[in-house]
Amino acid sequence: MLIAALLIGIVYYLPALAANGSAPFVKNGTPIDFRKKLNDGRRILGDGKTFEGLLLAVTFGTTVGAIISRFLGNEWIFIAFFESLAAMIGDMIGAFIKRRLGMERGQRAPLLDQLDFFVFSTLALVLMHVKIQIVQILFIGILVIFLHLFTNYVAFRLKIKSVPW
Structure with missing residues (x-):
């Protein structure tokens, strides 16, 4: 019973996982922040967040x-x-x-790098009344951390990403 619930949890998160994993395939897109800076002199988002990446991610998901x-x-x-x-x-x-926080694109931010998309996809699932259980959320959260580290390392080795995290 628990195994079935965990597998269903994986299915629930497949769209978010596909979306998050597909955006890095876009190279040199149009930055969502249009290269604008805030009063602190830093970019709003950076070159890694593009309209093309967003469109590809939402399409894949x-x-x-x-x-x-x-x-x-x-x-x-x-x-x-x-x-x-x-x-x-x-x-x-x-x-x-x-x-x-003054961090550059590609700079490692443990847990934030792995869980930012997961937290918001979980919020979306809850708001859309998907009957997701706490055990599924916890399991997928832990799985996402390891999947993120593994897939980013593979993407780095394939030269899709410039850093292995």
Whole structure:
């Protein structure tokens, strides 16, 4: 029973995972912050957050939702769209926080780097009344930390990312 619940939890988060994992494939896009700086002299988000990356991420996440909808119902297309969008908003908020802390793009921020998108995708799932259990959230949160470290290392080795974290 627990294993089934954990597997369903993975399915619930697949759109956010697909969205978060697809954005780095965009190189040299149009920065969402239009290279603007705040009063502190630092960029709002940085070059790593682009309109093209956002569009690709939400498209990938929604496509995963369309596949899931064949098994869990058509509402999963809608859920996946908002879950993916929320994941990317969380990722942008993480970048915003890093810039305010004086951290450069690619600089390591343990837990913030791994969990920013996860927290916001969880919020989206809860707001859309997806019946997600605490054990699923905790399991996926821990899984996300390890998946993020592993996939970023692989992306680094494949020269998709410039740093292994």
